[in-house]
Amino acid sequence: MTAAALTAHGLGHAYGDVVALHHLDLEVPPGRIGLVGANGAGKTTLIKVLLGILTPTVGNVQVLGADPAEDLITVRSRIGYMPEGECLPKDQTAADFVSYAAELAGVPPHESRQRASDILTMVGLHEERFRYLGDFSTGMKQRAMLAQAIVHDPEMVFLDEPTAGLDPSGREEMLDLISRLGGFGINVLVSSHVLPDIERTCDWVVMLDGGQVLRNGPLSGLTETGVVELEVVDGAETVAAELRRMGAQVETSGETVTITTTSGDPFVAARDALAATGVPLRRLGARSTTLEDIFLGEAPGDE
Amino acid sequence: MSDKTGVVYDLGYKPYEGERLGRSGAIRAMLRDGLRRTFGIRRKSRKKVYPWGLVSLAFLPAIVFVGLAFALSSFAPEAESPFGGHAQYISLVGTVIILFCASAAPNLLIPDREEGVLAVYSSRPMTAWDYIWGRVGALALVCSAFFLLPNLLMYVGFAALDDAGLASALIDNLDDLVKILVTMVAYVVGYGAPALLISTYAKRVGPAAGTYLAIVLISPAFAELFRTLDFPGSRYGTLIAVLQHPEVIRNWVFDESQGSVPMSAVGFEPWVSVLSIAAMGAATIYLMARRYRREL
Structure with missing residues (x-):
């Protein structure tokens, strides 16, 4: 060590x-x-x-x-x-x-x-x-x-x-x-x-x-959230429904689908849902938080 | 086409694998820096004018005296030498040392604090004591050189003119050399310590130099006032003329009259001046340590 x-x-x-x-x-x-x-x-x-x-x-x-x-x-x-x-x-x-x-x-x-x-x-x-x-x-x-x-x-x-x-x-x-x-x-x-x-x-x-x-x-451990976001073209609700059917918990906002929890790898779930629905993908990635978010979230309010 | 292949190295950073001199190297570096700083070496030209002017003032009379003594011995060997001895020359050099300390001590200490350079020292293999000795040592070294070198020039120069021959004269007058060295310690500590003490607490170079020179000019007047006053213990007030203590020791060592020096006029023996200078030196080091241990 x-x-x-x-x-x-x-x-x-x-x-x-x-x-x-x-x-x-x-x-x-x-x-x-x-x-x-x-x-x-x-x-x-x-x-x-x-x-x-x-x-x-x-x-x-x-x-x-x-x-x-x-x-x-x-x-x-x-x-x-x-x-x-x-x-x-x-x-x-x-x-x-x-x-x-x-x-x-x-x-x-x-x-x-x-x-x-x-x-x-x-x-x-x-x-x-x-x-x-x-x-x-x-x-x-x-x-x-x-x-x-x-x-x-x-x-x-x-x-x-x-x-x-x-x-x-x-x-x-x-x-x-x-x-x-x-x-x-x-x-x-x-x-x-x-x-x-x-x-x-x-x-x-x-x-x-x-x-x-x-x-x-470690910085990576602090800023990783375990949440995956995918932005699609016309079909966010379709993809969200497919993900829910696969057992994932998701949220939608406009054309963005956020996978908050899933039984397996959220990227694999996203890939499978996109393949099953045929909805075009614009962006896929892990959502990371910033140190500022962490600091503001944890520091006492009087700072 | 050549089949030779090359490797491109990034030469932007190379680890240092050479010798490291440690703490002693740091102190030696400080001494060198102190000498460069006090003489304006590797600084702008205007920083050189004052210290080198004082060097001229300290050395030129000695060079002229020795040169004229040589000329006189050639053209009028029977004539008495019109030049004074070491005690008289020390008076001149003492004034030069005061003027030098007024500039050098503030320049050694104050910019390091004002410009934040102490932070650099705090990340080097040295302690607050090393810093203090580095700075005190640099001032003492330069003041000693101011004092000793012109006197040595006269000592050797006049010995060379002696009828007994150079070697015999050097040996015969060895007690002069001892007197010069003893007096040198008194002048360097007696004049250097107050300058360092003021510079330890002053925020600007100019006011520090002004305060020191004001003490030089005003304290004898106060001492004189105490001498003329007639109340119990007023004689101790004459010791306030801190910069006259070296003069007392010079007169004592060279068997000269104490003249009108206030502390002697009220009956203080020369050893009181020795103690006063030692106390001033010790107090200066103590207060410097108190001041710098918070920052280094």
């Missing part, structure tokens, strides 16, 4: 009287992990605990098998972090700063320059690498921040709201970059309150609300 990337047992953290994380129990496998929740849900606090900046008030947490509260240097040697706000010095060039970020992670100076150049090329800043970071646009800054987070080839990278402030095309490009990170062997934890971003980039989701875990599981 693959070792967990992140685990938490009874993890809690409070800022004075304000409880930010409340008894979290988690076991998250390696891969691309989405950390979702509304503002104030505890996402950034959890990341700071994982980084070892904050110490758990109760419980413990492990990152790649090491506890940041007890073995800070080991954890920090294996991770990267792209914070939510800016983290770029305005008076340095992208090449200088990303190279320095590599040196801070222990990459020797003579190798850090080349490494910085390669990573800046990968994030699309090759031409701009000798420009001062203070002159960068928001999209370029986000790319530079991602570059500093991965320049030292970490085993895991924490990305806190990586698409914040980006225009639609910048957002698309950032999401593409994040999607590629898994292919480089880097585990990714993406924290975001933009749920479509998580759906687009992650294969595992941890949903937080009010400092508690709402859901924790």
